[in-house]
Amino acid sequence: GHTVSRISGQYFRIFSRHFLDIIRTLIFYRVVDAMNYLAICYSDGNGTEKNLEKAFYWFQRAAENGNEDAMYILTSSCYYNGEGTEKNLEKAFYWFQKAAENDDEKAMYSLVMNYKNGEGTEKNLEKAFYWYQKMEESNKENTNKNEFCNECEQPYIDYQWCQQCNSRRFQQDFLKWTSGNKFIDEFIREAQLNAKNCYEVLEWIPYNKLSSINYHDKGGFSEIHKATWSDGPIDNWDFDKQQWNRWSFQSGYEIVLKILHQI
Numbered sequence: 001g002h003t004v005s006r007i008s009g010q011y012f013r014i015f016s017r018h019f020l021d022i023i024r025t026l027i028f029y030r031v032v033d034a035m036n037y038l039a040i041c042y043s044d045g046n047g048t049e050k051n052l053e054k055a056f057y058w059f060q061r062a063a064e065n066g067n068e069d070a071m072y073i074l075t076s077s078c079y080y081n082g083e084g085t086e087k088n089l090e091k092a093f094y095w096f097q098k099a100a101e102n103d104d105e106k107a108m109y110s111l112v113m114n115y116k117n118g119e120g121t122e123k124n125l126e127k128a129f130y131w132y133q134k135m136e137e138s139n140k141e142n143t144n145k146n147e148f149c150n151e152c153e154q155p156y157i158d159y160q161w162c163q164q165c166n167s168r169r170f171q172q173d174f175l176k177w178t179s180g181n182k183f184i185d186e187f188i189r190e191a192q193l194n195a196k197n198c199y200e201v202l203e204w205i206p207y208n209k210l211s212s213i214n215y216h217d218k219g220g221f222s223e224i225h226k227a228t229w230s231d232g233p234i235d236n237w238d239f240d241k242q243q244w245n246r247w248s249f250q251s252g253y254e255i256v257l258k259i260l261h262q263i
Helices: 016-028 032-044 052-064 068-079 089-101 105-117 125-142 163-172 182-194
Strands: 002-007 010-015 210-219 222-229 234-238 243-246 253-260
Touching: 032 052, 032 068, 052 068, 068 089, 068 105, 089 105, 105 125, 163 182, 163 234, 210 253
Parallel strands: none
Antiparallel strands: 002 010, 210 222, 222 253, 234 243
């Protein structure tokens, strides 16, 4: 039998008994993709006996030399699931971060979950949200899908964001909420009408949408509390459900509340 493979832009049709010799030769010349391919061979048992320890070794070599696929596999299979090495969530987190910094969207999503659940690092919803934003920005750059609004068929001004249609949706809901303060209401409404992406949207959160309100700290003229917002912030419009998609975990979205004391 034979194997057809593409390594560093060149195609090789080789008989399986010579395959690993050629791969090792390429590794000698530091062809990083070959390191990753050899790791896959050991991981799957292609052309050689399956050996997860050797697979781990070559995934690590490839990752250390900048192969993004190897970085992700090293974390998701090796360190995260304990294949070929001891399970180590801290090292998994480290390589997820390295891969995410190289624009790997799967690794970005993994970082979101790591920070959300506190796996391999301290729980940090702000950083989880940061990597979620990065993932969406990367997705926006790498895909040509959904460039136009499904409703008005005009180009989005940001990722899945039609200012014209969304401004109208916000305006239709103006009478459905109030802070009880005319000036605050006008400030929020103006921000909604002018929002050029989901990050610029301001919302009034009713108290009954908050839970787990706990005192956190005090400083200056404010008292700081943490709470869980059941809905979470707006992401984009769901045309099928005719409602906002919101950035929220199953347990809700953690926010910070400040009580301002009069001077």
